Amino acid sequence: MMKQIFCTTAILCGALLAKAQHNNNPGSNHGNKFEQLGTMIQDPNMYRSASGAPGPKYWQQRADYDITAELNDEKQILKGSEIITYFNNSPDPLTYLWLQLDENEHDPKSDNNSFDESKLGERTNMRQLSNLMPKNLDLGVKIVTVTDAATGKAIPYTINQTMMRIDLPKTLQPGEKFRFKVEWWYNISDRMTVGGRGGYEFFKEDGNYLYTMTQWYPRLAVYSDFQGWQNKQFTGRGEFALTFGNFKVKMTVPADHVIGATGECQNYKEVLSPAQFQRWQKAQSSNDIVEVVTLDEAKNAMKSKASGKKTWVYQADNVRDFAWVSSRRIVWDAMATPIEGKKVMAMSYYGPEAYPLYRKYSTKAVAHTLKVYSKHTIPYPYPVAISVEASNGMEYPMICFNYGRAEKDGTYSEATKYGAIGVIIHEVGHNFFPMIVNSDERQWTWMDEGLNTFCQFLAEQEWDNNYPSQRGPAYKIVDYMKLPKDQLEPIMTNSENIINFGPNAYSKPATALNVLRETVMGRELFDFAFREYARRWAFKHPTPADLFRTMEDASAVDLDWFWRGWFFSTDAVDISLNDVKWFRLDTKSPAVENKYAQAEAEKSMNHISRERNKKEGIKFAVDQDTSLLDFYNKWDRYAVSPAEKEEYNKMLASLTPEERKIYDGKVNFYELSLSNVGGLVMPVIVEWTYTDGTKEVDRISAYIWRKNENNITKVFAKEKQVASIKIDPYRETADIDESNNVWPRSATPSKFELFKMQMAPRGASTGGNPMQKAQQGK
Known part of the structure; x- marks a missing residue:
C-alpha cells in the first residue's frame, strides 16, 4: 500500500488517482x-503508528561529515x-549508497x-534568446576520487546527472x-545569470564577490522506511x-573575508581582529544589536x-545540511536572544547596499521569528540563527539567504x-520546517513550504497587527482556486x-492550515x-499521513473530509x-391573525385595474x-368576536413561557437554502443583519453537508426581524464567488485600471518610494 500511494508514479504524479479515490459512492x-x-494514505505499521506518532520500531539513518574546503x-x-561516516540504522543490508550532486543541475547536459x-x-x-542558445559553461561537480577511508582503496561509483551511486566494498x-x-x-x-540557490554575485562597482555556498559538497540521500532511497533527480x-x-x-x-555558516565557529579568536573578537564577546550578553564587523571595516576591506x-x-551537531557565506564586503551584527531559558545568537550578514534595512530589521526579525515559531x-x-542578505531567498540549518536592498x-519603499x-x-x-521537522521536500514541497508559510503568517501578524x-x-487564495481545472492540481x-x-x-496549504485553525478546529x-x-517529528522524517493522523489524534476532530477536499482535490x-x-x-390570536388576513386580502385585491x-x-x-349595499x-x-377572544385566552393559559413567546409573534423563522457550487465542503458561517441595525453570526459545522453534499436547507429561529443575510462575512473560507453569498442579492461595483507591467530585480526597492520623495522635498 505504501508504494501504491506515495511513490511518484502514483498519487504524487497528479490529480488522477486523487480524483478516483475521492469518490467512494x-x-x-x-x-x-x-x-x-482509507487507502489514500499508507497503512500504519511498526515504523509509523496509526496515531501519527513514530512507531516502536521507527529508525532513520545518520551521516557525519568531516569536510575541508578552499x-x-x-x-x-x-x-x-570530505570523510563521510554512514551509519546503517535500518533493518536492511545495503550494497550501495546514493549521494546528491546538486551542482550538476547547472551542467548543460x-x-x-x-x-x-x-x-x-x-x-x-x-535574455530569452540567450536561454535558447547552446551553453558552453563548464559547470557541475568534478569528482576526483572516492576511496575507502580505512584502506585507501578506490570505490567504484556511477554518476547519473545529480545523483551518484557508490558501490560498497562489502554489504553494509x-x-x-x-x-x-x-x-x-x-x-x-x-547565480545572478545562471540562477540556482548557491554561487557568486559580482559587484562591478568595487570589484568584489559575495559567495553563497549551498549544496556545495556531495551529500547523502535519505534511505527511509516508506520509500527506500530518495534518489529522485534535483x-x-x-x-x-x-x-x-x-x-x-x-x-x-x-584573509579579509568574513564567513557565516551553519553551526558554531571554533576559532573566532584566530580569524577575527582583537576589536572584532571583543565585540563578539559583548554580543553574547547584549539584548541589543552589536556590530561585530562594522560598516566602516567592510568598506575598508x-x-x-x-x-x-x-x-x-x-x-x-544533529543537522541535515551545511551552508556558508564568504565575502570581504560584509557587515556582521549579532544579538543574544533568550528562547525558553536558552541563549540563541541571532545574527545577520549583509553588504553596504542592504545596511539601511538590515541593520534596523534583520537580526530583530530573526529573533522575533525564533520566539513565535518556538511558541x-x-x-x-x-x-545560532543567521540571516544573510544575498538578493536571494533560500534556507539551510541555522543560516538563510534573503533579499532587501x-x-x-x-x-527604500514600503514594499x-x-x-x-x-x-x-x-x-x-x-x-x-524542514531543517528540524525533516520532511521530504522533493516529494512533498508543501510539507515544508506550506507549513512554514502558515507559521510565517502567524509571525507576521505578531510583528504588526497591520502587517x-x-x-x-x-x-x-481565491484567484488561484477559481482557475480552470486544467491549470490546477491537488496539493x-x-x-x-x-x-x-x-x-x-505555499499559499494553498498555508491557507488551509489557517482555515483549519480559525474556522474548523479553533485555536486551542x-x-x-x-x-x-x-514535537513528535522533530529530527525525524514525517510523511503527510503522519501530519494528518497527528492532527486528528491530538484534537479528537475528524478531519478526513478536510484533507480530502483541500489536499487531494482541486475543488473550490x-x-x-x-x-x-x-x-x-x-x-x-384573533387580533393578530385577523389583521394579517386583512392585510393579505387587501394585498390580493390590489391589482392594476x-x-x-x-x-x-x-x-x-x-x-x-x-x-x-x-x-x-x-x-x-376581521373584528374579534367575544367567543374568539375567550377561546384564545384559554389556549394562552395552557402554554409554557417559551411557547408563549412563540405565540406572541416574537419569533421569526428563516429557512435558508444553500448549494455547494464549488464542491469543497466547508462550515457555513451566517451573518444576520436585523432591521434595528444589529448583527449576529451563526456557525454551522461542515458536517451539515454529510447527507447531501450538493444542497442543504437550514431553519433558524430569530426574535428579531432580519433585514439581510451574508454567508462567510469575514471571508474566512476562501469562497470564490461572494456575489451569491448575500440575501437580498446586491450588485457589487468593480474597478479597473490601465497599467504597464514592469519587472524589477529581486530585492530591489519596489512599489514607489515615498521615503525618497519626502527626503527630496517632493
Missing part, C-alpha cells in the same frame, strides 16, 4: 466527501574533500536544462557503519531530503583587498521593507509536476495538535445562498345606488 449526493481517507577568489573555484517547453512569440528579448549490515572519502571541485556559478525545483548528522568543516578563504588566507573552523512548534534547539541614497522582513521570517522559519501578509488570509502533487508552484505549494485544539506534530469553496423563506407561527379605476374617478354602481358591505369580517 459515484453518482450519489452523499457518501463521498466525508468518507475516511575557495579560490581569483578563479571562482571551490575545491574540497542535465535533463533539467532541456525538459521544459519553450516557444517564440512575436516579441522576444535578448544493519547496525554497521562505513567511512569513505570523496575529493571534488567545481567552478562556482554566477531539477532546481523540488528541494532536498537529507540525513541528520554531525559536521566539522574547515573553510580556507582570503572592499578597497584594500588584503593578501593571504585564513581557515575558519565550524562545528554543527507554536518546539523551542528552537540550535545555538535600499536605494543608493539609503531610502521592499515588508518584502525583506517577510522573506527573513520565512527563511529563518525553515529552521523548523500586509500576502499568504495566509483565506481570501488571498498532494509532486513538485516537478506543479504549474502554479507558489499558490499550490489546533495549536495543541500542531505542537504535538512538531463556493457556497451559494439560493433562497430565504420567512415564516412566522400562526399565533391563534383597481388602482387605475380609482385614479380615473369611475363612479361605481354600489356608490350610485346604495340599495345595492347589504350586511356584508357593512360587516367587519
Whole structure:
C-alpha cells in the first residue's frame, strides 16, 4: 500500500488517482466527501503508528561529515574533500549508497536544462534568446576520487546527472557503519545569470564577490522506511531530503573575508581582529544589536583587498545540511536572544547596499521569528540563527539567504521593507520546517513550504497587527482556486509536476492550515495538535499521513473530509445562498391573525385595474345606488368576536413561557437554502443583519453537508426581524464567488485600471518610494 500511494508514479504524479479515490459512492449526493481517507494514505505499521506518532520500531539513518574546503577568489573555484561516516540504522543490508550532486543541475547536459517547453512569440528579448542558445559553461561537480577511508582503496561509483551511486566494498549490515572519502571541485556559478540557490554575485562597482555556498559538497540521500532511497533527480525545483548528522568543516578563504555558516565557529579568536573578537564577546550578553564587523571595516576591506588566507573552523551537531557565506564586503551584527531559558545568537550578514534595512530589521526579525515559531512548534534547539542578505531567498540549518536592498541614497519603499522582513521570517522559519521537522521536500514541497508559510503568517501578524501578509488570509487564495481545472492540481502533487508552484505549494496549504485553525478546529485544539506534530517529528522524517493522523489524534476532530477536499482535490469553496423563506407561527390570536388576513386580502385585491379605476374617478354602481349595499358591505369580517377572544385566552393559559413567546409573534423563522457550487465542503458561517441595525453570526459545522453534499436547507429561529443575510462575512473560507453569498442579492461595483507591467530585480526597492520623495522635498 505504501508504494501504491506515495511513490511518484502514483498519487504524487497528479490529480488522477486523487480524483478516483475521492469518490467512494459515484453518482450519489452523499457518501463521498466525508468518507475516511482509507487507502489514500499508507497503512500504519511498526515504523509509523496509526496515531501519527513514530512507531516502536521507527529508525532513520545518520551521516557525519568531516569536510575541508578552499575557495579560490581569483578563479571562482571551490575545491574540497570530505570523510563521510554512514551509519546503517535500518533493518536492511545495503550494497550501495546514493549521494546528491546538486551542482550538476547547472551542467548543460542535465535533463533539467532541456525538459521544459519553450516557444517564440512575436516579441522576444535578448535574455530569452540567450536561454535558447547552446551553453558552453563548464559547470557541475568534478569528482576526483572516492576511496575507502580505512584502506585507501578506490570505490567504484556511477554518476547519473545529480545523483551518484557508490558501490560498497562489502554489504553494509544493519547496525554497521562505513567511512569513505570523496575529493571534488567545481567552478562556482554566477547565480545572478545562471540562477540556482548557491554561487557568486559580482559587484562591478568595487570589484568584489559575495559567495553563497549551498549544496556545495556531495551529500547523502535519505534511505527511509516508506520509500527506500530518495534518489529522485534535483531539477532546481523540488528541494532536498537529507540525513541528520554531525559536521566539522574547515573553510580556507582570503584573509579579509568574513564567513557565516551553519553551526558554531571554533576559532573566532584566530580569524577575527582583537576589536572584532571583543565585540563578539559583548554580543553574547547584549539584548541589543552589536556590530561585530562594522560598516566602516567592510568598506575598508572592499578597497584594500588584503593578501593571504585564513581557515575558519565550524562545528554543527544533529543537522541535515551545511551552508556558508564568504565575502570581504560584509557587515556582521549579532544579538543574544533568550528562547525558553536558552541563549540563541541571532545574527545577520549583509553588504553596504542592504545596511539601511538590515541593520534596523534583520537580526530583530530573526529573533522575533525564533520566539513565535518556538511558541507554536518546539523551542528552537540550535545555538545560532543567521540571516544573510544575498538578493536571494533560500534556507539551510541555522543560516538563510534573503533579499532587501535600499536605494543608493539609503531610502527604500514600503514594499521592499515588508518584502525583506517577510522573506527573513520565512527563511529563518525553515529552521523548523524542514531543517528540524525533516520532511521530504522533493516529494512533498508543501510539507515544508506550506507549513512554514502558515507559521510565517502567524509571525507576521505578531510583528504588526497591520502587517500586509500576502499568504495566509483565506481570501488571498481565491484567484488561484477559481482557475480552470486544467491549470490546477491537488496539493498532494509532486513538485516537478506543479504549474502554479507558489499558490499550490505555499499559499494553498498555508491557507488551509489557517482555515483549519480559525474556522474548523479553533485555536486551542489546533495549536495543541500542531505542537504535538512538531514535537513528535522533530529530527525525524514525517510523511503527510503522519501530519494528518497527528492532527486528528491530538484534537479528537475528524478531519478526513478536510484533507480530502483541500489536499487531494482541486475543488473550490463556493457556497451559494439560493433562497430565504420567512415564516412566522400562526399565533391563534384573533387580533393578530385577523389583521394579517386583512392585510393579505387587501394585498390580493390590489391589482392594476383597481388602482387605475380609482385614479380615473369611475363612479361605481354600489356608490350610485346604495340599495345595492347589504350586511356584508357593512360587516367587519376581521373584528374579534367575544367567543374568539375567550377561546384564545384559554389556549394562552395552557402554554409554557417559551411557547408563549412563540405565540406572541416574537419569533421569526428563516429557512435558508444553500448549494455547494464549488464542491469543497466547508462550515457555513451566517451573518444576520436585523432591521434595528444589529448583527449576529451563526456557525454551522461542515458536517451539515454529510447527507447531501450538493444542497442543504437550514431553519433558524430569530426574535428579531432580519433585514439581510451574508454567508462567510469575514471571508474566512476562501469562497470564490461572494456575489451569491448575500440575501437580498446586491450588485457589487468593480474597478479597473490601465497599467504597464514592469519587472524589477529581486530585492530591489519596489512599489514607489515615498521615503525618497519626502527626503527630496517632493
